[in-house]
Amino acid sequence: MATKDLEWERSKISNQDMNLLKRLGFTKKKDALRFPHEESYPSPPMEYRVSFVDHLIRGLSPPIHEFLRGLLFVYGLQLHQLTPNSILHVSIFITLCECFLGVQPNWALWKRIFCLRRNGSHGVAYNIGGVVICVRSDVDYFDVKFPDSVQGWRKRWLYVHEESSDSMEYNIAPFDGKTKILRRRSWDAEATEEEKLATEALMTRIRELQSTRGKELSGIQITTYFLRIRVQPLQARKNPLWMYAGDEDVERLSTDLSAKDLEKLIRRISKLSKKDTVPSSCKVKPFCSANPLPEGHLVLSSLPPLPEGGEVEERAVVTDDNQGASRPESGVGGSQKSVASLEKENETEVTSSTRSSLPAASPKGKRKRDETIDSGASKADTSRAEKTAPNAGEKTLDLYDAALISSDDEEEDAPIDETARTSTSRTLVVSEARPDGDETSPPQQNPEHPTPAPFMKELIRFGTQFIGYRDYAGKLEEKLAEANRRADALATELEQSETARMKAEAKAATVEDLQKRLDDAKRALEENVAQHSAREEEILGRLESQSRRFVRRTHQEYELENPEDDELLDALSLLEIHGTEARNGLAEAEAGLSRLFPYFFKKKEEPAVFIDLAKCFTSNEDLGLQLRQEGLKVGVEGTMALIAESQQHVDWSRVGNTGEIETKKWQSLIKAAKPSSKKILATLGYKPAPAPSSSKPEVK
Structure with missing residues (x-):
């Protein structure tokens, strides 16, 4: 087959x-x-x-x-x-x-x-x-x-x-x-x-x-x-x-x-x-x-x-x-x-x-x-072997060929496979002597076909092994070439790694310097953060103090509608509210003082700055007393004018001697004069608000 x-x-x-x-x-x-x-x-x-x-x-x-x-x-x-x-x-x-x-x-x-x-x-x-x-x-x-x-x-x-x-x-x-x-x-x-x-x-x-x-x-x-x-x-x-x-x-x-x-x-x-x-x-x-x-x-x-x-x-x-x-x-x-x-x-x-x-x-x-069955060859193979065998008449014979074709003549058993153990690529069939213990008659030798010397069998065995080792060595050479290529690639990578290592070593000082600078920056940042935290706490304390002072002055405390959950921001929001209230109060105070200024300071010009205007009303003088005295003077002069107009006889020397009038009598006189004064004021177009009369007039 x-x-x-x-x-x-x-x-x-x-x-x-x-x-x-x-x-x-x-x-x-x-x-x-x-x-x-x-x-x-x-x-x-x-x-x-x-x-x-x-x-x-x-x-x-x-x-x-x-x-x-x-x-x-x-x-x-x-x-x-x-x-x-x-x-x-x-x-x-x-x-x-x-x-x-x-x-x-x-x-x-x-x-x-x-x-x-x-x-x-x-x-x-x-x-x-x-x-x-x-x-x-x-x-x-x-x-x-x-x-x-x-x-x-x-x-x-x-x-x-x-x-x-x-x-x-x-x-x-x-x-x-x-x-x-x-x-x-x-x-x-x-x-x-x-x-x-x-x-x-x-x-x-x-x-x-x-x-x-x-x-x-x-x-x-x-x-x-x-x-x-x-x-x-x-x-x-x-x-x-x-x-x-x-x-x-x-x-x-x-x-x-x-x-x-x-x-x-x-x-x-x-x-x-x-x-x-x-x-x-x-x-x-x-x-x-x-x-x-x-x-x-x-x-x-x-x-x-x-x-x-x-x-x-x-x-x-x-x-x-x-x-x-x-x-x-x-x-x-x-x-x-x-x-x-x-x-x-x-x-x-x-x-x-x-x-x-x-x-x-x-x-x-x-x-x-029979020899054909033992050798495993077919009849056709046997005939082909007979045709290729050397003629009996030849005087010379290659010992290597003789060893290959004379195995059937030498022994009965089939040839032994002498393939090299490390390779399966080739097999050379040679003959070996029968093992010890088997009984058989010695083979008949043909004198014209001499049996090869024993050393030739060893030579053939070595040749067979050489073929196997040669094939195996060829494969090893291929793998060695592949290993060399890989070694070259690894050498290149190693060289690149060595260059990178040298560069890294050259930059080692720079890295250490950068690390030191980084540590210094971290310490400075930590100190800055600590200072900032202390400053925030101080600001927060001052804002809270101002808020408490404002509440004590105005008697009005405010609450935030949407707190930020941040103490500093919430305190600042309260301060903004307080500031708004303070600005509104100052504006109203400025308007009121401006209106009152001409009555109290007839001969002065109104200051342009609010703080100066406010100082005019915070002096040690009793600005109300002066205003009342001016009003009393006007009233006395008006009364005297009305008496003169009525053509009544008045002893003006006695009128000016007010020290002899008792307080109670003075009060009764003022009370008796009120109905007449109201008529006079109505005639003048002024309707005063009701108010209790003071005691003695303040005469300076």
């Missing part, structure tokens, strides 16, 4: 996907995920790998669990080469081991249950999602009810953070979208007899969990459980799931999902229809802090090999021509097919039965295959 490298397209993660990732808690951890921008081909930053939204919702979360890292190493795969349902298989297996079997994820048990096959359709083997994890045909395992296809999952790619350790070999391989998928022995690796014996109790328990009446456990129940507790099985965790502590567990990514959201998520990753009921709980109570492991429970530990343990024989490449693909080679048009053209195609994964059509592999070291 031909290999089809699907073209990467720009990631199309919708708002609905973003909201789902947010509800599931993936965006809560800083830098755990990064989303591509406009790039149409993945270019993950340092320490990031390419994954998919459908991987995350099926239990994947950075940093990646040790068991999954081991699987990727042993199978020689990258994350983007596994389908979403394959990721869910691993999640269910880890949850099964930790929650229902009470053991760590067990590599030996995994090999008894699962194997791998190529994924493709219409005679094409994919590279993106090109490997499917499936259940062996002879194993009774949980029916997970996978969907027949996951629509559009290849478009929803993103970057997940893979924490680096001190050794680069400890991490999963960096992303390389052009690395071809090579079928390896580990894809069909079986458990050894010792491993089968050690895991037989676990297999028995799995059968019991499936078949116990009334307590049947299903793959959907296991999936629902790990989605409901919000702990990702494929995330590196401090504690196994049998120590899950409920809502307060430190491994939880988010709070509980609503029943509606959980049901929608389950239906999305399975083929349950709307008519099917989504289980709300497991019929078998899982192990957790509330249901701890029994006392004396044996916790088995068996993990797949990791890169730091060195190469393993199971990683040997069987073939790279995709003989293990799901469909025979036919109908391949040779044109590149984009991801968009595959949206309506099935993944060709295992459906509800999840069974593999591949035959179970024989135990290691006991396979008896």
Whole structure:
């Protein structure tokens, strides 16, 4: 089957996907995920790998669990080469081991249950999602009810953070979208007899969990459980799931999902229809802090090999021509097919039965295959190899080429993959000697085709490693160039910052001077405010004093109709009222004094200034006495004129001697004269107001 490298397209993660990732808690951890921008081909930053939204919702979360890292190493795969349902298989297996079997994820048990096959359709083997994890045909395992296809999952790619350790070999391989998928022995690796014996109790328990009446456990129940507790099985965790502590567990990514959201998520990753009921709980109570492991429970530990343990024989490449693909080679048009053209195609994964059509592999070291089958090559490939092999008659032979073409002549087993552990970009197939302990006859050597010297194998191995390191060094050079550009930018910013710092230091004295001046201004302002407050209090006191004096003089107190709620302003308003009253009184006083002035001061001119006018009336002289004397003089003169007119005889000498008249007699005379005086005054046109007569006339 031909290999089809699907073209990467720009990631199309919708708002609905973003909201789902947010509800599931993936965006809560800083830098755990990064989303591509406009790039149409993945270019993950340092320490990031390419994954998919459908991987995350099926239990994947950075940093990646040790068991999954081991699987990727042993199978020689990258994350983007596994389908979403394959990721869910691993999640269910880890949850099964930790929650229902009470053991760590067990590599030996995994090999008894699962194997791998190529994924493709219409005679094409994919590279993106090109490997499917499936259940062996002879194993009774949980029916997970996978969907027949996951629509559009290849478009929803993103970057997940893979924490680096001190050794680069400890991490999963960096992303390389052009690395071809090579079928390896580990894809069909079986458990050894010792491993089968050690895991037989676990297999028995799995059968019991499936078949116990009334307590049947299903793959959907296991999936629902790990989605409901919000702990990702494929995330590196401090504690196994049998120590899950409920809502307060430190491994939880988010709070509980609503029943509606959980049901929608389950239906999305399975083929349950709307008519099917989504289980709300497991019929078998899982192990957790509330249901701890029994006392004396044996916790088995068996993990797949990791890169730091060195190469393993199971990683040997069987073939790279995709003989293990799901469909025979036919109908391949040779044109590149984009991801968009595959949206309506099935993944060709295992459906509800999840069974593999591949035959179970024989135990290691006991396979008896012909050279063509062992090498993983087709007959056509074998014939092509025979055509390109050197003729028997040639006397010279390049040792490097001889090492490549003589592997089938030297040993029976398939060649070992010597790919550099730090790179997945290239794979060179070479042969190695059979491991110790395998019984076999020494290979027959052709004298005309000498076997290459042992040091040539070392040279080939070094060359292979050099290729891997060279590719990795090329990537490092690109990242180093990027780092240099960033360093230059940072240097420029640092220079600018240094210039700004020097300017700031140069202005430090000015700043101190300004600060001192500001402090002085603040103190002056405070003193000014204090003086102003004291002045306001003094003014207020004086205004109140003037108001009290005015009230005492006028005997009239005023109240403000609309006070300002300010003592100074209210006192000033009262003073204005008092001033208005004073001005009106002064005007009236001036008018009255002006009218009285001619009567009291006949020979003086009226002063122009009011204060001078007022002083005329405030002298020590009795102005009323003078006026009365003037009036008395007029009256005496008038009386004498009337007596003379009447031609009566009057002894004027006696009239002038008023001292002999007694007061009482004087009063009686005045009283007797009043009727006659009224007539005289009436004749003169004057009607005086009634008033009591005074006693003796005031004669000066």
